[in-house]
Amino acid sequence: MDLDKKKYIIFVICLSILALFIIRLAYLQLFTSDELTKESDKNSIKTITVTPPRGIMYDRNGNILVDNKPSYTVTITPNQFDKNILEEISSVLELSADTLAMTLKNIKGTNRFNPAKVKRDVDFKVISFIAENRDRLNGVDYQVEATRFYPNNFRGSHSFGYCNEISPKQLEKQIGDYYKQGDMIGANGLESNYENHLRGVKGYKFITVDVKGREIGSLNEGRSDIAPVNGTDLILGMDRDLQELAEKLIYGKQGAIIAVDPRNGEILCFVSKPDFDLSAFSGKTDSKIFSNLLTDPQKPLFNRVIQTKYPPGSTWKMMMSLAALEAGIITTTSTISCPGSFVFGNRSFADHGAYGSINVVRALEVSANVFYYKLGLQVGIDNYHKYSKMFGFGTKTGIDIPNETSGLLPSREYFDKRYGENKWTQGLLVSLGIGQGELGVSPVQMVAYTAAIAMNGLYCQPHFVSKIKNSMNNEEEIVKYEQRRIDLPLKYYEAVKKGMYLVVNGNGTAASIKSEEIVLSGKTGTAQNSSGKNHSWFVGFAPFDDPRIAICVLGEFEGWGSSFGAPTAAALMLKYLGASVNETDPEVKSVGDNHYD
Amino acid sequence: MNKGILERVDLLLIIVTLAVIVSGLIAIFSATYTSGTDYFTKQLIFAIAGIVMMIFISYIPPRHIAKASYILYFISLILLVLVLFFGKKISGSKSWFSIGSFGIQPSEFAKIATVLALANFLSKSEEGFRNINRIPDFLKACAIVLIPVALIMRQPDMGTSLVFVSMILPVLFWVGLSPFALFCILSPVIAVIGAFLGVNYFIGSLVLIGIILLIFKRNVFLSAGALVLNIIIGYSVDILYNKLMPYQQARIKAVFNPETDPLGSGYNVIQSKVAIGSGGLTGKGFLQGTQTQLKFIPEQWTDFIYCMIGEEFGFIGSVTILILYMIIILKLVSNANVTKNNFLSAACIGFASIILFHLVINVGMTIGIMPVIGIPLPMMSYGISSLISFLVMIGIGMSAYRYRNQY
Structure with missing residues (x-):
């Protein structure tokens, strides 16, 4: 076989590949283009992160010490957000307009296309305001999240600890990329020590949204969704x-x-x-x-x-x-x-x-x-x-x-x-x-x-x-x-x-x-x-x-x-130990002669 | 005078290469438009530097390049070893040396050096190419390619390793490997894919291999040996696969069927198909692609740059880009044919097959007909090492044209 012949064999292979690719492009861009355009223009696929509730803490007898309750968090998607409504939104949220503008400005790169949490634990009337004015308030939305709830008559502050929004430094230093801006992370006490147990594993929901960011439906009827894994509960020795x-x-x-x-x-x-x-x-x-x-x-x-x-x-x-x-x-x-x-x-x-x-x-x-x-x-x-x-x-x-x-x-x-x-x-x-x-x-x-x-x-x-x-x-x-x-x-x-x-x-x-x-x-x-x-x-x-x-x-x-x-x-x-106690005043008993030290 | 220039300079190759680079810059500009990064400027500076380098290289006489080829090959092997120890880890692979704000990928330069070393080895003969059908020479040729592959797999960078492997067959075919031997090399690939797809596919692929072996009418022992080897390879793939951790299996499955991994590669494929398809005949226009501008595809200035072309410039733009690449590839093959220099002839085939492999895998992935393997689109994807390395390849291809009458 001489080189000329080989050249033609290679030419034929290359041109066949070209033809195959052109056919595929024609299929995507000319024949199914309308559907795909519709999908692209009106329905964008959006990934919604589902943060599972943190694990619950129980005492040694099964009583709940640290629980969760639902709370509303307002989010803003920076690339959809209209700066003209900044003043209005900041007054509704009782945040200063400058703070809110700074928060939004600090969100960089692809995160600008995801909802950022701007205020947690807002009143229900704020949520109904957002829901009623959704057409006008582009990029403003809310999420229902779980927040900590302490059902008892005591504090346990230093034992249980609390969660904070993750700091930019922590975000940078984390191994892997589990945490995103706005996520809560245990900052102290048990919340911090058992962070990896309590937090669970985030899940993802894929939804299709229209140009206004309104939810149209779930992708693949939710079959592609990844369910979150709830946080692990802690059973304490505490009474x-x-x-x-x-x-x-x-x-x-x-x-x-x-x-x-x-x-x-x-x-x-x-x-x-x-x-x-x-x-x-x-x-x-x-x-x-x-x-x-x-x-x-x-x-x-x-x-x-x-x-x-x-x-x-x-x-x-x-x-x-x-x-x-x-x-x-x-x-x-x-x-x-x-x-x-x-x-x-x-x-x-x-x-x-x-x-x-x-x-x-x-x-x-x-x-x-x-x-x-x-x-x-x-x-x-x-x-x-x-x-x-x-x-x-x-x-x-x-x-x-x-x-x-x-x-x-x-x-x-x-x-x-x-x-x-x-x-x-x-x-x-x-x-x-x-x-x-x-x-x-x-x-x-x-x-x-x-x-x-x-x-x-x-x-x-x-x-x-x-x-x-x-x-x-x-x-x-x-x-x-x-x-x-x-x-x-x-x-x-x-x-x-x-x-x-x-x-x-x-x-x-x-x-x-x-x-x-x-x-x-x-x-x-x-x-x-x-x-x-x-x-x-x-x-x-x-x-x-x-x-x-x-x-x-x-x-x-x-x-x-x-x-x-x-x-x-x-x-x-x-x-x-179950004996009778005078619970009101621990100092009642008088200090006798031999009390020193 | 005019005719003289055309005699010496491969003008077609230069023009088409420039067209591809400009398209790439436009695409990177658009893809990074809202991201606030300086990738466009960096790519522009290095494109200019790379073009100057390309033209300079096209003037170097082939005997000098041939002489340097083994040295370059050993240097690149040393760099590949060093990067395993001192390299910077970026998205899971240790394949970068970082120098200031730039990253340098030694595997990109190893591509060129390996092609040159292989070509030099194959052309070391008085009459034409070395006889590659002699088993020792065949094995040596394979070793030249597989040593860097072994190092790159340690990084680990699967995509780039495959690029190296992809050039073996075309180059050996070009220098005279017999069709039977060619088939013996190719058949395990069929067997492995069959083994992955299931027992019936595996048996089917073995039957197919058997029939083709019969058609060659070669020595019975040789043919039977080839078949047995295929069966062993197919089975060992199955055993190895079952030994993998579930998440590793999932990753392999996602290569064959992206839908099983909607968060990872599957997500990108769905989004990139939507982006390309929504471009229609003429596209949405420069900077108008909603999928591109809304960043549904992460970091699309790298491996998914082609879907930006598809969305903003439509079918016409996408096909034009493909045709430009085909001209580059076919011109390189044509230069390999016209040159009397065996070394550059083999090298041009090596470069052409590397560019072709990149094109098929990258574009194929964005239009959803190839598995997701992260390798760049030549000269268009953002990436300085890769850009320079492709321009050097084309520079050598141009020198094959300039010195086509030198033995």
Whole structure:
């Protein structure tokens, strides 16, 4: 075969392809053109994104904590929007014309052909105005969306968190392209942590619309549509009634309450006060409300349960006892002499009483400072750091909401860095022994530590969500969390727990909360505060023989641990365990003689 | 004097190429009119630079190009390896080096280098072309093409890999591969497509292959071997397919039937058919296409540029564009025929088949008769690397005309 012949073969193949394409073009452009023109001119296919409702949150008994309700969102499709009606629309929506113009101007590229959400949670009368004037209001439309609804008499602000409209920065940084401008995204609390579960998966509806953007029908009778997948529901360990009481008891004060089930780390109630009204964030996010919250001197957005770093005061004494026992400095029966004060170097450290020679159980019961000043010195910084770290101090507990602090647990390196090598004295250890000084703990760390003592060393990662429930098929999946054993001899735990028992049931600092129905136990604490009134701490657990609740209460500027912390914690433990509680006033019981610290 | 210019310069090829580039610029201008991007300006600047380059290349004597071909080939292989490590990922493929605001796609330049290396290999013989029917030479020729293909598939860029594969058969056919061998290469493609479509299609395609093998009346063992190979390939495709994840299967299914993927490729095909069809005989006019201007088709200045021509310039515009491309392709084939230089002859066929493959896949996809494979429309789609590379190809095609009497 010579090249000429091959050339003709190639020519024939090419011209056949050309002919085939021309026939196809003629079919599309000449013979079916009318239909396709009609489709193009009058009926355009539009993609409508269907955002599924976010997953619901339930409490441990199946009560709804966070729900959804329908709300109307006004949208504007920028390329169809007539600028002459900008003023009118902005006044109807109660937005400033400049803001609206800016919003529309910032929508770029192909997004100009899709409806952009300009105002959420509008009144029904706005919607009827839009519906009535649709012919005139090109590009203006509304969508029905689900917004958050909180059906209970309490807030849970810091636990549940809220959603925000996704920011341009988040849009840019996202992996993949799931989120679009105007989408809501969990910004805080559980909403943020479980965003990928709660949000579900968006669906798409393909509809045909006419030139005015009016819906004519669905494409392929909806067969091409992609159904959204509803968000996954969360089942929390929280107890609705306990949460309500906890918020009531701390109402008007500043502080934090957290209770967990010590057997598994499920959070039973979680309060940080002052807080804020989540429903202000459910739809329209008013920037004024938000900036007020930001500038409020009481810092309502600050999550006191997981972000505070206060010294724990005497609630630290169990930790010191365990460290000293394990380090071999004391035994469960050995005694230390406790006169009314302790002199180290040229400084005298005071105590609120002289107790004679006492063992560790008694030292806990009466909260003897001298006992722990001495332990602090003998345990030394290295053991102090080592054993405290075993109980989760200086590290994050791993609670399933964001922005947790790891607190401050001093170590040799820390002091060397802070004061210079060998430039700090053992005197620092004296304060550390009684839970003061440069030690910062959060209530969530404290409750996890208390629970671990209650369970003889079983340390559970505190967490809100116990199960996630697929709302499409109702299948439940148990969420796994870390549990570890802090391996100390059982008799050490028993000695420390005996001390906590006597704090309430003996002649201790919280004898005022003793209950006849249920055996409570715990420890009071007072964090010294150089800038004002002291902070009141209480940690405890109950029932003593079979712990089912461990709790930590922090009252900022509330003074002694026995004055606010103890009665509040007692009321909550009794309530959870089904005993009778005086719910109205946690501070009724008078503070007895031996109330200090 | 006038006759002298026509003797030396391939004026037809220049004029038609310019016509295609101008049409492309008009289309990009319209497609990006409301998007606020600067693609038009970028494409214009590089079109001018590319045309200057094309004319410059047409003056380079063929022996220099031939001498450089292997070096260029190895450089492009190195670049293809480097891009796997240092490339920028754009829509899932690592096929770009980014330099400032520009992206450079080494696979575009590898196209040219591979064609030149193949042509150089095939023309290394005193009397005419190398005898490609000798199995070692045949395998070497295939290896020259398949090494860059393997690298490009790692990016992964399916469309561009197929472009490389598409040039093997036409070039080998041109230099004298026997029709039997040609068929043996082509038949697995039939078997694979048959295997995808179902058991009956697979059996049917095997029967067809068997009958054609009989017609060739070649050695029984050879024919039977070819058939068995086809059966094995067909089955292994089936096994491989079943091992894929469901979403990967869905993607392959969408290639054969876009309607199964209304959000992805299927959506574009529906929209592009509507856009082209609504153009009618004369089109809606420049900047008047509602489908184009309303951006129903995302990024249509790249792979879906042809539907903008169809919508705004109608049947007349669409057919004119097709005819322009056919003139370029046929002129390249014709240059391959008239030149006495074996190297440029084979190279022109390689370039012509690359342009043809791009045209068939790209236009075929927008008018709904080809699967959606993302490769650009030559010299019209926005894309600097691709534009320059096609102009270089045509420049070499022009040199085949200028130096047609040099051996």
